């Protein structure tokens with residue numbers, strides 16, 4: 086059987102990883118500033134994470150959600166405290182798309198409505214409604230097409246006000262910083278206007294924190310910068326440091342009904358152990374502070390490099406927009422300098438490293454980038 090060929094691949098086989106270093110099968114060492122697409126939050130093969138998963142594996146790996154799972158309660162308490170949303174409720178699932186799918190369903194159950202506002206350049210995942218709310222028609226199969234999603238320009242308060250005209254809006258779904266869209270931040274004023282309009286119209290504010298959340302920007306949810314609370318936060322990537330686990334954090338005004346949401350694998354024992362290890366490490370090592378400080382250092386230094394068109398982002402979610410004649414930089418960073426980075430179209434380098442990278446790693450990247458932009 087062949088693999089279904091849906092991913093364009095780098096010609097690299099990674100066989101070992103530690104912290105922000107990975108090694109290929111030929112023994113080459115790489116610096117990972119892509120974090121396996123924002124997933125590696127506390128470092129590859131983090132010793133505490135390995136120990137916690139291993140210990141759990143010897144006890145029980147999985148049982149269905151038909152029994153009590155105290156690890157879920159422990160995870161909910163810790164997540165509530167660290168994220169500053171102690172009175173919220175947690176539903177656990179397996180991926181970012183699934184988190185957004187459930188958030189949108191819950192919103193529609195809540196107010197009985199169908200229309201969802203999403204934004205240009207958004208990415209919310211590949212399941213049915215999540216992909217319908219993603220601004221990329223090439224990802225939307227005919228069966229996913231729906232009239233229920235309204236795409237508005239990002240950061241446009243006027244357009245937003247105009248769309249809330251007749252109490253039909255179930256929810257607004259918004260990334261605090263658009264990731265796939267090219268590292269574009271929602272302004273605090275825009276997020277506050279979403280909050281106000283949702284309140285006035287009994288619509289649900291869904292903060293997609295799958296990529297920009299979990300401490301990446303120095304705050305637990307990047308939307309926190311605006312000083313408002315969303316009704317539902319969705320999270321995934323950094324939550325398990327590579328173990329598939331996702332969740333939605335749900336405001337107290339939502340009341341659960343049996344079977345309204347559900348999943349076989351969501352919140353299993355192993356996933357909870359992985360997610361607890363991540364939160365323990367974030368707290369103990371003050372990784373949100375490190376994300377803020379190392380991120381500020383990187384952003385400051387990047388802004389001094391003349392050939393860069395624009396530097397965007399916050400904390401360790403950084404977009405470096407390059408001029409059109411510098412299309413090969415990402416490729417060269419990998420091939421010549423052994424540094425993994427992410428990208429966004431048309432010519433943006435995306436940095437999404439582990440939250441515990443330090444100045445040394447940042448400097449290695451800066452030097453390599455300066456060399457590539459010299460000519």
Ligand SMILES: Cc1ncc(COP(=O)(O)O)c(C=O)c1O
Nearest residue numbers: 180181182208209210264295296
């Ligand atoms: C903002 C955002 N939401 C949702 C998703 C989908 O997450 P997953 O690939 O885990 O389904 C992604 C993935 O890149 C994302 O960046």
